[in-house]
Amino acid sequence: MGSLPSQGPRTLSGFYAYVEQGAITVQASAPTKCLPGDLREVVGDIAAKFGTVSIESTHRTAGHNWRAGGARHSLHLSCRAIDMRVHSRTRGLMAYLRSRPEVGGLKIYRNGLIHIDNGERRSW
Known part of the structure; x- marks a missing residue:
């Protein structure tokens, strides 16, 4: 069996590089791996163009969403929404x-x- 060629060290780009x-x-309570790539890309672009971004909320359980005052069919429930602050x-x-x-x-x-x-x- 042959081995795969070495690809060298991986470098992060985009969203995760900015992280x-x-x-x-x-925030520790805001997972990002479940987010659609297009939203991660938008946040990376915001960081590049406007400065530091703090992601406050992404995926929420139904209970957390209710306590946060979220809409019944909030896209936070399926990890398709981000609440953030831009600090610059x-x-x-x-x-x-x-x-x-x-x-x-x-909004x-x-x-x-x-x-x-x-x-x-x-x-x-």
Whole structure:
């Protein structure tokens, strides 16, 4: 049996590279591996263009979603939504997010938390 050729060291790119560099921070209670790649890509692009991003919430159990005041059919239940904060310059951020076809749901809450998901295009 032959062996596979060595591919050398793997380097992280995109979302996970920004996590490793600290440009994206993730709450321990917010898994990211379940997120669709298109949403991870959007968050990586936000970190590159606007500065540090803190991911506060991704997947939620039904109980957690209820306690958080989430909608009954929230996309957090299927790990298709992200609540985050952007800590640097945010001028133009909402327009940028509206321009991204990957972003369906978009909401900025009074406390500065930004929700994005990959559902139908909507805001509330």
